[in-house]
Amino acid sequence: MTAILAIDLRALRENWRKLAGMIAPAECAAVVKANAYGCGIEPVVRALLAEGCRTFFVARLAEGLRARSVARDATIYVLDGLTPGAAPGLREAALRPTLGSMAEVGEWAVAGGGPAALHFDTGMNRLGLAEGEAAAALTTLGGAPALVMSHFASSEETSSPDNVRQIAAFDRVRKSIQNTPASICNSSAIFLPSKPWLQVARPGYALYGGNPTPGATNPMRHVVTLHAPVLQTRIVEPGDRVGYNGQWTAKRRSRLAIIPVGYADGIPRNAMGTGEKVGAEVAIDGKRCPIVGRVSMDLIAIDATDAPDVAVQRGAPVEVLGATIGVDEFGARAGTIGYEILTGLGARYERAYRE
């Protein structure tokens, strides 16, 4: 018996349809990098294709090849850009690089070119061409790119002045590259009051049930449910300590349940509960139970004292993520973000897809 990661492909499709409906007539693409945020590239791409999605974004060439294997005719962009020597591999699989420097633009042109995005940095200082390089990039490419794009640094902060500045900078870039579809929205940016949807939006997180509007109610349906079976229960007495280095001490007679998920499965060590810090919570039969003691490689202990007796039995399912415990909440309680929880979802889980 292992932990089971259930991926609700119907909820995923509903999430995509919701965003696509919001931004129409702009096109809603889908970001499926990092194994589709832990959910599995191939099943996710297949499901979204069936829903009408035609454009996908991945980070790496290898991810692009996996997406291509199930989406023969889709448009697929590789966000990491053109890594040195990657052009032939991209061209062979009809993958499009997002060119982010003049070196990349030059290498792509020399390799024979083909459809590509031009990626402009508008204030994040990560990947992307400078505004002033637009004319040179067009000359080197020998024409307009297939897409012109940029990326927000703070789109989940609705009132951040960064957003206003980046939109203005991207407007200037778009003026110098006319008649070309443009894209700047990730999940949270789709919900910005200024609606900078342009021609193509690129949501990832929200498709997988993450909250694109932190602080407000999550408008998306949850997609990921992770259940782990109880391996053992044990009673500890007040003063007994739990786990590596005994970092949690029972204050009352407590019933622990041990479940087979650990940091090697993507449960952050910071989800631990110690004397100083309350642990992240899981749920048994809807009752919240905190993680106690250190997160081990393969196991965690939870304090199941307050859960119903019938639900705390060997083999009974414990919800680590799901309807009660969302990815945003689990991330926050573990000192990180839901994105890291999703993309860290382990390779050891049995993945079960609900159509």
Ligand SMILES: *Cc1c(COP(=O)(O)O)cnc(C)c1O
């Ligand atoms: C990951 C990524 C996205 C998707 O972002 P979400 O916040 O997951 O919607 C969009 N664009 C770029 C450039 C990215 O790296």
